Amino acid sequence: MTEVLIVGGGPAGLCASIALSRFGVPSLLLERHPGASAFPKGRALSIRTMEVLRRYGLEDRVVAAGVPRQEGLHFFFGTSLTAPDHVRNSNLPDPARAALSPTFTTICSQDVLEPLLREHAESLGPGTIRFGCEVTGLEQDAAGVTVTLSGGDTIRASYVIAADGAASFTRRALGIGMSGDAELSRNLNILFEADLREHVADRLSLVYTIASAELTGAFMTVDNRRRWLFNLVHDPARPAAGDLTDLVRRAAAVPDLDVNVLATQEWSAPALLADRYRMGRVFLAGDAAHPMTPYGGFGMNCAIQDADNLAWKLAAVVRGWAGPGLLDSYEAERRPVGADTVAESRRSLLASLDATLVLPGVTGPRPTSRPSDGLVLGYAYDRPGAAVVPDGSEPPALDDPVAVYRPTARPGHRLPHLWTGEERVSTLDLVGTGFTLLSGPETKAWHAADLPMRVHSVEAGVAGALGIGDDGALLVRPDDHVAWRCASPPADPAAALARALETVLSR
Numbered sequence: 009m010t011e012v013l014i015v016g017g018g019p020a021g022l023c024a025s026i027a028l029s030r031f032g033v034p035s036l037l038l039e040r041h042p043g044a045s046a047f048p049k050g051r052a053l054s055i056r057t058m059e060v061l062r063r064y065g066l067e068d069r070v071v072a073a074g075v076p077r078q079e080g081l082h083f084f085f086g087t088s089l090t091a092p093d094h095v096r097n098s099n100l101p102d103p104a105r106a107a108l109s110p111t112f113t114t115i116c117s118q119d120v121l122e123p124l125l126r127e128h129a130e131s132l133g134p135g136t137i138r139f140g141c142e143v144t145g146l147e148q149d150a151a152g153v154t155v156t157l158s159g160g161d162t163i164r165a166s167y168v169i170a171a172d173g174a175a176s177f178t179r180r181a182l183g184i185g186m187s188g189d190a191e192l193s194r195n196l197n198i199l200f201e202a203d204l205r206e207h208v209a210d211r212l213s214l215v216y217t218i219a220s221a222e223l224t225g226a227f228m229t230v231d232n233r234r235r236w237l238f239n240l241v242h243d244p245a246r247p248a249a250g251d252l253t254d255l256v257r258r259a260a261a262v263p264d265l266d267v268n269v270l271a272t273q274e275w276s277a278p279a280l281l282a283d284r285y286r287m288g289r290v291f292l293a294g295d296a297a298h299p300m301t302p303y304g305g306f307g308m309n310c311a312i313q314d315a316d317n318l319a320w321k322l323a324a325v326v327r328g329w330a331g332p333g334l335l336d337s338y339e340a341e342r343r344p345v346g347a348d349t350v351a352e353s354r355r356s357l358l359a360s361l362d363a364t365l366v367l368p369g370v371t372g373p374r375p376t377s378r379p380s381d382g383l384v385l386g387y388a389y390d391r392p393g394a395a396v397v398p399d400g401s402e403p404p405a406l407d408d409p410v411a412v413y414r415p416t417a418r419p420g421h422r423l424p425h426l427w428t429g430e431e432r433v434s435t436l437d438l439v440g441t442g443f444t445l446l447s448g449p450e451t452k453a454w455h456a457a458d459l460p461m462r463v464h465s466v467e468a469g470v471a472g473a474l475g476i477g478d479d480g481a482l483l484v485r486p487d488d489h490v491a492w493r494c495a496s497p498p499a500d501p502a503a504a505l506a507r508a509l510e511t512v513l514s515r
Contacts, residue, residue, distance in 0.1 A: 020294030340393025
């Protein structure tokens with residue numbers, strides 16, 4: 009019997025395997041396909057996802073494998089790829105945004121990222137990875153879950169993470185419904201090779217959006233040289249696309265371009281949310297829980313953060329340092345984030361496409377595009393059922409909580425990044441595989457607490473920025489989120505800290 013069975017070997021499943029191995033929890037990952045995704049989808053890794061990968065020890069490898077930031081963080085808009093009149097917006101890190109994190113957004117397409125994640129997952133123990141294994145049956149009881157494979161073999165597990173994609177067999181087997189839009193637009197991806205570097209040298213971007221009377225779509229860089237993806241948005245009112253090579257040439261406005269079409273992929277853009285994230289001992293993660301449009305680049309990032317949230321909780325329960333009630337907090341925390349992210353992805357699609365390209369039944373005013381730093385970094389686990397201890401403080405007052413992020417160490421929020429110590433270490437880099445206590449410079453009371461956690465003393469300026477005094481403390485979960493904050497110690501600091509842990513861990 010394995011402790012945790014992971015169904016699905018995409019980014020969510022592979023990150024779940026990595027995270028569980030870091031906690032020393034045995035897991036088995038099953039993926040029905042024989043290898044990684046062949047299409048370069050899911051390319052933008054957000055700041056928050058890069059922080060997670062940094063904690064996993066993968067940041068440098070992912071950055072090295074991705075598109076150089078000076079090329080991949082611009083967005084082009086024009087009537088054709090080579091149009092002299094165009095708009096090019098930048099998402100490069102200015103000083104204010106660079107101060108929010110020790111890392112930054114990276115462009116690394118899924119067909120490149122997945123092999124890196126798989127290699128890292130396979131290098132760790134006690135996790136095991138098996139590709140080419142399809143789950144065809146699932147039953148659970150009070151003691152565990154039994155899954156059946158396509159060959160008839162069965163596997164028994166204490167818990168199951170269903171990370172098996174938008175068409176999730178596991179979700180359907182559990183009878184969990186979905187709410188939202190199943191199809192907002194119809195699209196065709198064309199993966200091709202062509203030497204476009206000389207044509208885009210003065211406008212290197214991540215996405216080249218093309219909108220003309222003839223067609224609407226986007227060139228999406230894979231390497232900004234020879235490998236490209238063109239996403240054609242289908243418009244029922246316009247003539248059929250016709251020859252794909254000719255279509256690419258017309259979109260580029262390079263009539264004699266030598267084009268080699270490698271593959272095509274038809275898909276629909278959904279905006280859906282699972283009615284439940286948990287049923288018994290089975291948990292939904294990634295696209296199994298929230299299939300969303302690629303607009304805004306939220307889907308894969310939300311999936312990886314699902315896995316990061318769930319893994320430490322499963323580890324805590326399996327290893328006996330938390331009660332089973334902690335697992336209820338997964339849905340309480342991640343489903344609201346999923347709902348907000350699906351909604352913003354839907355909004356991004358409607359803001360990007362002409363109204364005629366959205367399928368009938370989608371109505372309402374056309375939104376405008378906006379940043380998403382607040383959604384990416386500012387989401388908080390502060391609703392009923394979250395594994396945190398509120399301190400009575402209010403969240404930052406923001407006119408647009410999706411667009412604007414304001415750092416705060418309020419319980420439930422991501423620990424703010426601050427440089428600390430003589431070696432200038434990020435506060436986020438102090439977080440380990442257990443709980444982390446950050447205390448002010450007067451730390452004797454907190455060091456006296458004989459509890460399983462790391463204790464780090466920070467200088468007065470950092471403590472003040474975290475909302476604690478020189479003798480206060482901040483308790484941080486293994487997923488970088490603040491669990492408890494005490495501005496100054498009570499009469500019995502060890503007892504107060506123990507009570508906080510008992511509450512967070514449902515002990």
